[in-house]
Amino acid sequence: FGYALVGGIFLLSRYWRESFQQISRYLLGGGLLLLYFATLRLSHFTTAPAITSQAIELPLLLVVVAYNLSVAFKRQSLYLTASHLALGYLTVLIGGQTFFVLSILTLLSAIVVFFTLKFRWNSLLAIGIILTYLTHFIWTANNPFFGNTLQFGLSPQIHLAFILLYTIIFAGAE
Secondary structure: OHHHHHHHHHHHHHHOOOOOHHHHHHHHHHHHHHHHHHHHHOOOOOOOOOOOOHHHHHHHHHHHHHHHHHHHHHHOOHHHHHHHHHHHHHHHHHHOOHHHHHHHHHHHHHHHHHHHHHHOOHHHHHHHHHHHHHHHHHHHOOOHHHOOOOOOOOOOOOHHHHHHHHHHHHHOOO
16 A cells, blocks of 8 residues: 555656646655655564565665665755665664674765765765764664664674774765
């Protein structure tokens, strides 16, 4: 039902693109958010999830985030880009496994720098830096927002090298 609703919103947004431009943009942004949450709903927020494996859930969420970022790139929209990058960081926290977290945080950092250099969105760089380090910190604290106890020192020490890697990536935006 969620995907049908997303399709209807996209069609309405496309239909109103010329006559109601502002409403069309809001519908597109809302449809993209709904696409992410409809996909997330397949494995969360229900007693009988349709997808029980993170091996299926996480790639689906990453595909949705990638699609949403491609739409944001095409539209050259700072707001769409920032909101869907935030959903990418949420996906990282949902994943939780060391390799997944560190690799996707590195990828998202590179995407932030790409968008910053391409469109000269320095505010996106600040948002990306904050979200990257905040996500890394929350994950390092044992991801307490997902029901885990607040605890430091459980993650492998290699994660410290990734903090330096994020810094190097973000320095490339200068």
